Amino acid sequence: MSRIIAIDGPAAAGKGTLAKRLAAHFGLPHLDTGLLYRATGRRLLDEGADPSDPEAASAAARALRPEDLARPDLRVPAADAAAAQVAAIPAVRAALLDFQRDFARAHGAVLDGRDIGTIVFPDADAKLFVTASAEARGERRWRELRARGIAAELADVIALIRTRDAQDAARAAAPLLQAPDALRLDTTDLDADATFARALDLLAGRIGPA
C-alpha cells in the first residue's frame, strides 16, 4: 500500500525542510506543491499575461510540465506574488489537482502545501500542520534572503509574512486551514533537527517504519 504524508502550514514554517527529511527517511518521493503555483505564475509572467486572469492562468496550469518545477527563478519576489495570485483561482487549483494525485499514485509521497490534508489527500495516512509565530517565520525568511545576498529589513519581511498569511487564510478557494485530523507541530522554538525528531514522534504508529 502506498503511503501518503500530508504536510500543510503557513509560509516559512519549516514544511519544506521537514518534508524532504521525512521523504528520505520513509523512502518516499517528495513534492513541494508550492512549486506548482510558482511555476504556473512564472509561465504567465514570461508570456506577459496577467496572473490574476482566470483563463490565462488555468491554461498555464494545464500546460505545466515536470521540468517547469526545476526552474531556478521560482523563488524570487515576482514569482511569490504571481503564485499567490494564481493560487486564488479555483480553475487553477482544479487543473493542478490531477498533477498532485498522479505524482503520489504509484509510490506514495510526502507532499507539502496549504491544502494537502484538506483537499488533495483528505484520506492521507498521516497529516501534519506545521506552524510557527510570524516573527520566527519572518526571521527565518530574512536569514535565507541574507544568505542569498538579498538585503532586506527584518520588519518588512515579517510584515510580508503576515500579508501572505492573511491572503492564504482569507481566499475563498482552498483557504489555509488545519484539517481536523492533522497533528499540529509548532516549530517556533525548534530547529530543523528538533522539528524532524518531533515529527517522527507524532507519526509513530501512523506510518509504518521506513
Ligand code: C5P
Ligand atoms: O509554499 P510556497 O510559498 O512555495 O507557496 C507559493 C504560493 O502557492 C502561496 O501563495 C501559497 O498560498 C500557494 N499554495 C497553495 N496551495 C498549495 C501550495 C502553495 O495555494 N498546496
